[in-house]
Every structure is written in structure tokens, then in C-alpha cells.
Amino acid sequence: MTSNFPTLVVEDLRTYFYTKAGVVKAVDGISFTVDRGEILGLVGESGSGKTVTGFSIMGLVDPPGRVAGGRILFKGDDIAGLPDDAMRTLRGNRIAMIFQDPMMTLNPVLRIDTQMIEAIKAHNAVSNDEARRRARDILGRVGIPSPDERLKAYPHQFSGGMRQRVSIAIALLNDPDLIVADEPTTALDVTIQGQILYEVQKLCRESRTAMIWITHDLSVIAGLADRISVMYAGRIVESGQVDEVLDRPLHPYTRGLIGSVPSENRRGVPLAQIPGMTPSLLNLPPGCAFRARCPRADNACLTPPEMTLAAPGREVRCFHPHLA
């Protein structure tokens, strides 16, 4: 199937949680595109709606939440609101997800082979032997030594880094077109993080898989992604090519995020943290959601800014972007 459609087009996606306290607009009208062999970085502080975005694409938003609007075009077909049966044939098959906490994602009482083979057999009519062989090969590919033996182990017999490799292997089992990686290295130490980043990137480029890499850590995204979208309070506030955004951030929030990343040339200098906290999504003040924390805020910011084209391929949602 060599369609001309991009792998994933998200248009004006809205995912709301209808809680007793009110409607939480966790994702409030975001749009982006990822195509074959491309890695999109989705960046933002904790609570900005990144995970909910990932779950929305997977069709895994649980009540009281639901996708309340917008379209999720997977290779041209709208999969938002697809019945669960139909969604299930895509999940883990054409679209896979890697979760944040490797200690929690594998079932503690099932062996690794069980958890891998079931994922293959859910989508392919293959024999157990064949499924096992495939599981073992992929385990080897993600850097697990002696995969034949390790298949028989239980999750608690692996370190955190190794468990995340197993989760990545599971995501790769059915050679998906799209992988949503939700902060897969956040819980790991820096060395292991580096190894995994390198390997995932290699695997992805080789198989031309489209990938959304979710993180709150800009230093992770720099060498990995092609483009990034910066999320704040359920909206995308800036997007563009990764180098351009990191070198010349337009949005005050992006600037703040970059300022809070420790880097070589500023060692010892205190981090320029963004003052204040992510606002409660329950009752966002009118106007720009970043207003309370923004050094550039003025009266214009009392009305909500729209996403505007700042340069070819660069968009920003701000009345006073850092253009110069």
C-alpha cells in the first residue's frame, strides 16, 4: 500500500475529560503531521497534554475522557471515533506505543515470551514457533543479550533499561507504520538513555517508521527529531524544524524551556527556570494560557492568540514572538 497520504495527520484534535469538577480540556485543538521515516518531537512540561495526545491516537482514552473533536487521519483514514474492534486491528499492529515507566508496563506475572508472542498472534496467523522466533530476533535487535534465554524470564528479572528495551521490542514486533513513544527514556539514567535513543533512531530510520517522540526534555529531542511541536496547556504553541526551533525559539515558553536545559557552555550558571506553574486546565484564564508566567505579556494577550505562520515551516501562537 503505497498511498500518497502522510502516515499521520492530526487536525484540530480535542480530547476532553468530563469530570465532576468540570470539563478538563487536556488536548484543545492540536494539529500536526508525521510522515514515513520522520520523527516528530512533542515537547512540553508535565501536564501539558502529551500523554493524552498519544492515547487519543491509540484510541485508548478512558472515561470520563473522550475525543471530543477533530480528525486523526492515519494513512488517509479518519480513525478518531473508530469502533473498538476496528481500532484493535490497528493497535499494536500498524500503530504501536511505548509507555513512560518501564517498571509498570510489563505484566509482572507473565513471562516475556508470553507477552511478546501474544502481541504477534493477536494480528498474525502464525505458529507459536514462528512467533517465538520473531520475538527472539527483535529482542536481539534492541540489544538484549542472549535473547533465547531472556524470553523465558519474568519482568522483575530485568533492569529498568532492559525492560524498556523489551517494551520497545514489543512495539516493533509487527513492524508498525507509526510508533508513539511516550517519554520512554525519562525513567532511565543518562548513559542508558543515550544508548536507547541511538538504537531507536537507527531502527526507525532503517524501517522508515513514522514516530512521535514525547518528552519534557529538550536535550533529548535535539539529536533525535526532525521537527518539534511545543505543547502548553493542551495546545501547540510553536512548531518547526528542530534546529531552527532550538536555535531561534520564537515563543516565550519555548525560550523558557531551552533556558531550563543544562548545557555545556553554561555550566554552573543557575537554570533559568520558567517562573510559576502550569495553570489548572479546569478554569484557564481567558486569553493566552501562558500569560501569567510570560515576561512579554501585555493587554493584547488578554485575547487568545492564534497559530500563525512566522516563516516557512515555522508556526507560533503568540502576539509578541522573539522574531529578531
Place this chain on the structure above:
Amino acid sequence: MTVFITRRLLQSCLVIFVMSLIVFFGVNVIGNPIDILINPEADQAEIERAIKALGLDRPIHEQYLVFIQRAFEGDLGRSFVFGEPALKLIMQRMPATLELALCAMLISIVLGIPLGMWAGLKPESAAGKSIMGFSILGFSLPSFWVGIMLIMIFAVMLGVLPSTGRGQTVGLFGLQVSFLTWDGLAHLLLPAVNLALFKLSLVIRLARAGTREVVLQDYVKFARAKGLSPSRIVLVHVMKNIMIPVVTILGLELGSVIAFSVVTETIFAWPGMGKLIIDSINLLDRPVIVAYLLMTVFMFITINLVVDILYSILDPRVRLQDIKG
């Protein structure tokens, strides 16, 4: 594994020894069996003779030493009433009690786990709420009242099931069992349901609580993200996890089911150990009481050991060495 089992066996011996002391002396301070066993008209000489025959003339610590000595030879004393070895009396009745208890356990598990999981998966549904309501009733209604109601409805009013006895039994590995004949099964049903009711309620709650907790775990969401069918997620991913607490607690409860069967056996005239112990208490048949209590302790200890081993099999994270003895 062997270290663990050896340590546990040593501990068990100690527990049984301490229990034998408590039980033996405890039983000897209540009542006077002679008053019950001997015709009140009997003269003093006859009473003396009876006391001597039963070995009650000697000081209690001597009685205990004799008891222990004989216990090592497999003799837990002779029933005052039947004149037969107490152990033999108990062993004769034990199959009936075990059959009843295991049958009750089976009912609790086979019904309790699916019902509890259903209630846990759909806590807000009418079915989920009814199941919970049922389990609250099962917890709070007194066992003897339920037993009498069961007899009233099924034996008296509908006349479809017998209300007393074991019915026709057949031999299986040298034991007499009811469940292999239709008549026996019919006799087994009401007492087993009666005895199961409390445990069934317990299993429903455990399974429901476990399910509610497990479905929120990341690994269940990850299983969904793999595209597994809901039945595979529930029957493999969820059920395997909730089986750990259910089996552990239920195993430990098996002992109390056997103990509780006293009430059920009395109501349904089920010829098991429970009925024997009630009769023996009424007649102050000390050797039978002592032997019964020691057998019960022995059974509890064995069950606990088996449960711990089972637990380590079910939960790969647990190694036997780590379980506190």
C-alpha cells in the same frame, strides 16, 4: 526450598507441641466426665473403678506424659464414650467433612471469581451492584439461619432436595465419598451451598477489589495498546494477577471452612468431624476433643505450608526463602 521446608517443619513441630500442652490441660479443667458417663445411681466403688479405668486417678502431668508417649505411637487416646481409639473415630468422619469443605471451596471459587471480576469490571452496572449486594448478604446472614431457610425451601416446600445425611456413598481410594452418586450429590448440594455462602462472598469481594485495582495498572493499558482482545486481557492479564491474593487467602481460609462446618454439619446432620466434636463436647469425651483439636492444628499447619508453596509458584516475584516462617 529444602531449607525453607525444613525450617517450617521444625516450627510446625514446636507449634504442635505447645498446642498439645494447651489443649490437654485446657480440656482437663472443664467439667467432670464421670458425672456424665456414669449412671448417677452407681455406688462409690463403681465410680472409683471407672475413674481408674479411664486413667483419671493419676495426677494430670502424669496423664499428659502418658498421652505424649502414646501419641508418638500414633495413639491419641480412647474415646470414653465409644471405647474406640479417638484418632480412628476422627479419621472415619474426616472424609465426609473434607468432601463438604472442598465442595464448598469449589463453589466459592468457581462462582466467586467470575462474579467478582464481573463486578470489578463493571462496578456501576446493575449486575455489578447486585453481585455486591449479594455478597453483603452472604457476609451478614447467619450461617445457621441460611441453612434452615435452605431446608425450608428446597426440602420442605419444594421437596426437591434431601435435608439430612450423606446419601449413597461409594468408595474412592479407600474413602467413602458422596459426590460420585446422584443421590450423594443431591445430599451434598444444600450443605455445601450453605457452607460456601460466606467464602463465596469473600471471594467475590477479593476478586472485585483485585480487578478494580489491576485494570488501572499500566500493564493492562499496555496490553490494550498491543491490540489484544478484551477476553485475553481479562482472562490472562487481569485474572492471573488477582489469583495471587485470592488463592493465598482462600487457602488460609480452608482451615476455617473445616472449622465452620461444625454448624453446617449440625443443621444438615452431615456425619462429619464437626458433628463428632459437638457430640463429644456435650459428653465431655476428652480424648476425642483433644485429638480433634490437635488434628485441626495439624491441618492448619499443613494448609499454610501448601499455600506458601503455591504462592511462590503463582507469583514469580516471590521466592520461598523470602516468606517469613
